[in-house]
Amino acid sequence: MSIVTRFAPSPTGFLHIGGTRTALFNWLFAKNMGGKFLLRIEDTDRERSTQEAVNAIFSGLRWLGLDWDGEAVFQFSRAPKHREVVNELLENGNAYYCYCSQEELAAMRDQAKAAGLAPRYNGYWRDRDSKQAPAGVKPVVRLKAPTEGKTVLEDLVQGTVVTCNTQLDDMILLRSDGTPTYMLSVVVDDHDMNVTHVIRGDDHLTNTFRQIQIYQALGWQIPKFGHIPLIHGPDGAKMSKRHGAVGVEAYKALGILPQTLCNYLLRLGWAHGDDEIIPTEKAVEWFNIEGIGRSPSRFDMNKLLNLNSHYLRQAENDKLIDSIAEFLPNNLSAKLSDSADYRQRLVIGINGLKQRAKTLAELATGAQFYLLDAPLPMNDKIKLLLSERESREILKKLTEALKVFNEWNEASLHILVKDFSNGLGIGLGNVAKVARAALTGSEISPSIFEIMQALGKQETLNRLKRCGQLVF
RNA sequence: GUCCCCAUCGUCUAGCGGUCUAGGACGUCGCCCUUUCAAGGCGGCAACACGGGUUCGAUUCCCGUUGGGGACGCCA
Numbered sequence: 001m002s003i004v005t006r007f008a009p010s011p012t013g014f015l016h017i018g019g020t021r022t023a024l025f026n027w028l029f030a031k032n033m034g035g036k037f038l039l040r041i042e043d044t045d046r047e048r049s050t051q052e053a054v055n056a057i058f059s060g061l062r063w064l065g066l067d068w069d070g071e072a073v074f075q076f077s078r079a080p081k082h083r084e085v086v087n088e089l090l091e092n093g094n095a096y097y098c099y100c101s102q103e104e105l106a107a108m109r110d111q112a113k114a115a116g117l118a119p120r121y122n123g124y125w126r127d128r129d130s131k132q133a134p135a136g137v138k139p140v141v142r143l144k145a146p147t148e149g150k151t152v153l154e155d156l157v158q159g160t161v162v163t164c165n166t167q168l169d170d171m172i173l174l175r176s177d178g179t180p181t182y183m184l185s186v187v188v189d190d191h192d193m194n195v196t197h198v199i200r201g202d203d204h205l206t207n208t209f210r211q212i213q214i215y216q217a218l219g220w221q222i223p224k225f226g227h228i229p230l231i232h233g234p235d236g237a238k239m240s241k242r243h244g245a246v247g248v249e250a251y252k253a254l255g256i257l258p259q260t261l262c263n264y265l266l267r268l269g270w271a272h273g274d275d276e277i278i279p280t281e282k283a284v285e286w287f288n289i290e291g292i293g294r295s296p297s298r299f300d301m302n303k304l305l306n307l308n309s310h311y312l313r314q315a316e317n318d319k320l321i322d323s324i325a326e327f328l329p330n331n332l333s334a335k336l337s338d339s340a341d342y343r344q345r346l347v348i349g350i351n352g353l354k355q356r357a358k359t360l361a362e363l364a365t366g367a368q369f370y371l372l373d374a375p376l377p378m379n380d381k382i383k384l385l386l387s388e389r390e391s392r393e394i395l396k397k398l399t400e401a402l403k404v405f406n407e408w409n410e411a412s413l414h415i416l417v418k419d420f421s422n423g424l425g426i427g428l429g430n431v432a433k434v435a436r437a438a439l440t441g442s443e444i445s446p447s448i449f450e451i452m453q454a455l456g457k458q459e460t461l462n463r464l465k466r467c468g469q470l471v472f
Numbered sequence: 473g474u475c476c477c478c479a480u481c482g483u484c485u486a487g488c489g490g491u492c493u494a495g496g497a498c499g500u501c502g503c504c505c506u507u508u509c510a511a512g513g514c515g516g517c518a519a520c521a522c523g524g525g526u527u528c529g530a531u532u533c534c535c536g537u538u539g540g541g542g543a544c545g546c547c548a
Contacts, residue, residue, distance in 0.1 A: 008548090009548090010547080010548045012547085012548075042548060043548095044547090044548075045547055045548065047547090048547075048548090102546080105545090105546090109544090109545095112473095112474085113473055113474075114473085115473095116474070117473085117474060118473085118474040118475060118544060119473085119474075119544060120474095120544080140546055158476090158477070158478095161476070161477080162476095163475070163476075164475085167475055167476095167544090168544095169544095172545085172546055174546085175546040176546060177546080179546085181545095181546070181547090181548090182547070182548045183548090185548095186548085201542095202477075202478095202541090202542060202543090203542060203543070204543090204548090205476065205477075205542075205543070206475075206543045206544070207543080207548090227477090229477085229541085229542090230541080230542075232540095232541075234483080236540065236541075237540095237541080238541075238542075264484095267485080267497090268484065268485095269484085269485090270485095271484085271485055271486065271496095273486065273496085274485090274495075274496040274497075275496090275497095276484090276485095276496075276497050276498090293478095293485080294477075294478060294479095295477085295478045295479065295540095295541090296477090296478070296540090296541060296542085297483085297484060297485085298483060298484080299483095299484095300483050300484065300498070300499085302483080302498055302499055303484065303497075303498040303499080304498095305498090306497085306498055306499085307497095307498085309510090309511090313511080352510090355510060355511055356509065356510045356511075357510090414507090417507085421507090427507090428507050429506095429507050429508080430507085431507075432507030432508070433507070433508070435507085436507075436508065442508090442509095443508065443509085444508055444509045444510085445509075446508095446509085446510085447507075447508090448507065448508085
């Protein structure tokens with residue numbers, strides 16, 4: 001039998017980074033086993049579900065390349081089927097109506113807590129006749145769960161986990177307004193979608209015992225479960241808003257590459273020996289559930305950034321140039337797309353640039369001087385440097401030397417400027433510093449010879465000459 | 473409060489009884505390379521939470537302690 005996994009997020013916000021890892025593991029497992037990966041939107045909470053959140057899930061998964069098989073299933077649309085199943089349960093005596101009010105339930109929980117027990121419903125209506133029901137109260141439907149014995153979970157990640165049934169109460173299957181609860185919907189949907197492996201966050205572990213009880217009441221085959229540890233923030237607590245970026249779109253906006261995020265998320269709690277750089281193809285080949293660690297791991301932005309600079313350096317230049325557009329100010333990104341000349345500068349210049357950037361955003365910032373027209377913006381330090389008489393002397397002489405030079409490539413320019421510096425007896429570093437300032441408006445940049453080549457002779461001379469004449 | 477899970481450098485991890493004077497990566501520190509900054513190369517600092525067992529032998533197995541985390545909704 002072919003395996004089927006699924007990712008089942010609720011559309012109540014952004015696509016959470018933790019959920020993303022869950023999706024990745026499900027996807028990898030399915031791919032590794034030659035099975036299917038399904039997507040189900042758990043939108044049964046009508047109050048909190050939004051279309052915007054659904055879109056965020058779709059676009060986030062697509063961005064990461066975690067494609068799902070078939071159409072996404074919207075859980076709410078299956079409510080009639082869920083009610084049908086509840087009726088079945090009601091008929092065969094595995095479920096019953098409960099008329100307790102919220103106040104009564106709260107009292108029961110307090111009572112149990114006071115007695116040193118888990119807060120739970122005490123089964124008041126379990127064996128009571130509905131004829132005794134208070135008038136005008138709309139009942140909920142509860143599962144008639146076993147009151148003794150144990151429920152056992154053979155978890156793919158956590159191992160064997162056992163819970164006493166006295167710990168669990170009769171969960172609600174149908175709300176008083178007739179809508180199905182999550183606990184029931186997941187079971188019915190996973191069953192109907194033929195899901196064979198439920199891989200999800202650790203926070204669902206205790207839910208699983210309840211869900212197993214539903215499977216048992218229905219006489220359905222129980223899928224295999226694997227509960228992966230949650231991702232924690234740097235402080236060790238579950239990732240939440242106060243930790244900063246929790247949605248994948250935030251990482252996209254930062255200029256993190258999708259392959260970086262996949263690689264990073266995979267290495268959080270899973271390893272393949274000493275391998276750190278694991279491209280998706282390898283991940284699919286190597287992934288296994290047994291390798292998933294059981295302890296939660298903390299999110300480390302530094303390592304993510306380091307990985308990202310690796311993938312940035314490896315990325316194809318054309319793609320990189322295309323993808324920095326959205327990180328550029330509008331006027332510059334327009335220049336990039338409208339003018340082949342400006343783009344051509346980056347075709348060469350991107351090489352030095354991408355070696356220095358940790359994110360696409362940084363790459364875009366670094367690329368600006370290629371797209372800007374003189375006069376370049378300069379800080380006081382640069383202005384001061386360029387206003388010195390020695391600097392302008394160097395610039396003038398350098399302009400003259402370059403004017404008659406025609407081997408316009410990085411290596412030749414390097415030799416020429418080196419000889420030029422020797423001739424002046426001032427050392428390459430001093431010439432480079434001034435040229436860099438004039439060419440880029442900055443004291444930090446890629447190799448000035450690469451920049452000269454990328455800018456072309458005319459623009460190089462233009463920038464050098466301009467600064468040589470500048471008066472501040 | 474009740475139940476469950478977890479525990480190797482600051483962080484992510486390798487290790488599945490002897491190969492461990494514990495390996496890799498990020499970060500950090502130093503050196504080299506060098507026109508700046510990166511990248512790269514080389515090297516340093518840095519961990520088996522604690523206490524009991526089991527065993528000829530425990531980082532590895534068992535039990536406790538401590539510490540951390542998660543779950544206890546007519547949310548999902």
